Amino acid sequence: MDKERIVFNLTLKAESEIAVSPIDSELPGDESSKNGKNPPRRLPRIRPTLNAMAYLPSSTLRHMIRKNAFLSLVDLGITLPSKSVLVLAKGYVSQEISEAAAKKKEKNRASTKAEWLAEMEIRKANPFIDLFGYGLGFPGTLSVGHAFPVVENEKYESVIGLYNRGVRMPLTDEEIMGISESDQETYFRILELLGGAAEEKKAEKKKSRQAKQRQESIEAGRVNPEVVNNLPEEEEKEKKKETQLQNPYPPYEAFNPGVQFDWRIEIRRASKEKVGFVLAALERISADPVVGAHAANGAGRISITGDIYRMSPGEKIIEGKISLGDGFFDVSGNYAGILSEWREIILSRDFSKIA
Structure with missing residues (x-):
């Protein structure tokens, strides 16, 4: 052989x-x-x-x-x-x-x-x-x-074909409570970095786009302007935070x-x-x-x-x-x-x- x-x-x-x-x-x-x-x-x-x-x-x-x-x-x-x-x-x-x-x-x-x-x-x-x-x-x-x-x-x-790996999601409250205090500090420092200038810019663009869509809806008579213009401030902040932390991977x-x-x-x-x-x-x-x-x-x-x-x-x-x-x-x-x-x-x- x-x-x-x-x-x-x-x-x-x-x-x-x-x-x-x-x-x-x-x-x-x-x-x-x-x-x-x-x-x-x-x-x-x-x-x-x-x-x-x-x-x-x-x-x-x-x-x-x-x-x-x-x-x-x-x-x-x-x-x-x-x-x-x-x-x-x-x-x-x-x-x-x-x-x-x-x-x-x-x-x-x-x-x-x-x-x-x-x-x-x-x-x-x-x-x-x-x-x-x-x-x-x-x-x-x-x-x-x-x-x-x-x-x-x-x-x-x-x-x-093209395939998407999804997004990197932030930890839930239960997951945060499951790690040590020092690791919690490290984790929140990472979140601060993720919420840097680039992410702020993305959030601002999204906010501007949403404002435009709301205005178009108001003008078209599809929604009540009082409801649209009085969304709770905390809800807006939470949406912005979520946008910053959900980092999509490239396909x-x-x-x-x-x-x-x-x-x-x-x-x-x-x-x-x-x-x-x-x-x-x-x-x-x-x-x-x-x-x-x-x-x-x-x-x-x-x-x-x-x-x-x-x-x-x-x-x-x-x-x-x-x-x-x-x-x-x-x-x-x-x-x-x-x-x-x-x-x-x-x-x-x-x-x-x-x-």
């Missing part, structure tokens, strides 16, 4: 909306926002236009696989060296790059036979690092592709529920350990199949179905089928019992060191 490739040809289905809009991805002046204010966040796109090809990025999907593969080891009581876990963490990578720059000499790959043999020993000793890699100079053997939505006539806008762009995606995972120089890592990750994902942002609002729920192929020169042989969703996981064919075998192999290994 070590000279073969194992390919997962998968269909990923959105069971709820899927949002993967990155930071600083706003669409200024979008039609759905008011005068370009509070614009929605945009999905990753191949080209920087509204109707361009949209997709679920491989980085998000690879992280999902890698995290759950690692946690599958944790579930078995196995620990890994810190570097093999932290190598993809942003802060750790930044530090590594800084240190490499300070040394003024950084090798991307093994440049001598001795270094190459050392790398091969590491790969043999630690299939997790062999699969997922170890930084720029130690690439993994796992390839996780983008997931592209299945659309007709390249009309990507048909699979995308976000997401793939609509029901959208299906073509997704491919490939393992080069495949082994039972490496195939087992991917299957163990997918099995673990089935316990909570969520990808992307806004999971607290029910977004990101997925299901996956597909075929597993063994690829060798001139051959493409189906090895089995896989399906997973919320609380179910099934692998059929030649890999039906591989996870039990994988656990036995993994438990016999020593992951206490990289080499």
Whole structure:
């Protein structure tokens, strides 16, 4: 198996909306926002236009696989060296790059036979690092592709919608009484900040708009001017306070529920350990199949179905089928019992060191 490739040809289905809009991805002046204010966040796109090809990025999907593969080891009581876990963490990578720059000499790959043999020993000793890699100079053997939505006539806008996360509400009296006095002081200082100049301006605009609407109603004879002009002052203050504290989140762009995606995972120089890592990750994902942002609002729920192929020169042989969703996981064919075998192999290994 070590000279073969194992390919997962998968269909990923959105069971709820899927949002993967990155930071600083706003669409200024979008039609759905008011005068370009509070614009929605945009999905990753191949080209920087509204109707361009949209997709679920491989980085998000690879992280999902890698995290759950690692946690599958944790579930078995196995620990890994810190570097093999932290190598993809942003802060750790930044530090590594800084240190490499300070040394003024950084090798991307093994440049001598001795270094190459050392790398091969590491790969043999630690299939997790062999699969997922170890930084720029130690690439993994796992390839996780983008997931592209299945659309007709390249009309990507048909699979995308705008979703609102709602508003950030102030605490109720009961909730305030449930926190410590020091936290109450902190909370009310925050409220003072929220009621700053920008919010005051919004409230004044709303008040002016309401006054205009009242005047139009009076002139049209729809309401009694004495009732309109004598609203209790405290009620007005309370409305203004509520307006200040209900801070709306910007909307976000997401793939609509029901959208299906073509997704491919490939393992080069495949082994039972490496195939087992991917299957163990997918099995673990089935316990909570969520990808992307806004999971607290029910977004990101997925299901996956597909075929597993063994690829060798001139051959493409189906090895089995896989399906997973919320609380179910099934692998059929030649890999039906591989996870039990994988656990036995993994438990016999020593992951206490990289080499």
